[in-house]
Amino acid sequence: MTVGEALAHGTHVLAEAGIDTARLEAELLLAKACDDCARALLYMELRRELTPEAEEGYEALLARRARREPLAYILGHWGFRRLTLKTDKRALIPRPETEIVVERALEHLDGVGEPTVLDVGTGTGAIALAIVDEHPRARVTAIDASEDALALARENLDLLGINGRVRLVEHDLTEGLGHDAFDLVVSNPPYVEPEDIETLQPEVRDWEPRIALVSHGATEAVARAATEALRPGGWVVLEIAENQAANVAGLLRDLGYEHLRVSPDMAGRDRVIEAQWSR
Template structure:
């Protein structure tokens, strides 16, 4: 029996629905697009195009992996974020729409033609750094990660987006070795899940995302304790910082940055109205040591 695009999509949706997968229609479409080498438009405008036997087999393999709760981004090797498409592997966090709050905050602070120097701590696949550089052609950036595997993914994404000439990527432990007052903006999406909560997460996260990028210590705040004073140290006077947080960590993270001397510290909510980003500035009158 031949399988057309529309039959393949409907069949895939049903298999994923029976497996208890959230958003089965979206997941089925994304995997069908890659397995059959088609676009979303092709599925709509040419629904009776037939799949080859090899394409059917590939789609079947994808569906089996998804039913075992492997993330779609790992299966197809890519994920959209903001206005860019990123390669994704098991060595990096899958980009999430909540993180776009940081991109939005930075873009609002820096006009399109303005030159600025950005630091992304825990750069992962390059999600935030590349999304911002793609929108701000005069900006340059540095991405730091402790994982060499994650940096390899970021390098690939930077090259694919023709942004590798405007950023550097470095293996390191947060801000170690960096000079004072070096950056106009610092962003970070550090690990913030309390250790004991990791086993309660969805299987897609618990079993497939890198533990190093999830585990924030006993209370989830270990990274912020280290980052707050260091971010303020490497920021230029008047510089902006934005860090992603867990939905219940606003007060604690704001307090850490206030204690470090930040100004105008506030929390920004995501589209689900959850507290998502703590942001603020370094004192514009502060002079570097």
């Protein structure tokens, strides 16, 4: 099979499996099968014959994707802000809307000398690592209740060489967040209601860890516990589901937070909320 034939074949297999971005994903999987060559190079070699090993490897990758395993788990890495993070089934794949969470968090850290940050439910470590990457003096305590997620976050920390400014701690947020006077509490908590799990895409529903997705009340628990974990004047920044903004805003006001702001994602949906703890 030539490179060109392989791309056409892969596109067909993935489209049949219901994948919208079939051509792009076929290119990425073929590039991985060809010893991680650059995707653009494939187009310079459309008539080249694949080696038997590359062909076999490509078929195996296509079969995984056709079973709707997420592309990020198959590739083993995924981009998040300026970083490339290791990704696998131990933790949620970092999402574009979470990049906005980081952007809002960084705005509140701007001008703070050596800010201290608490990342609740760190997963791959995406938020914590992006913050220390983009704020040269920030220190982040990153907690998660999942041992698996923390192991992956540790690998990302080591790979990126940002050890020293991120502390990973196994901790369940329902036990509270302590009284450490953080400058910022940031979180992308699990916010899919248990009854909604069946409505999600198979990539999410069948492959990403349930503990990262499903919860009833995690957002409220973070907002409540952050009132004790923040210093007066500190900020909380939370990712929310698109239908959650009004409820979470009400909750934050009831708890005594001020200066609320909701930010939309690229599609205009309200996905990030922030508020100041002024007491």
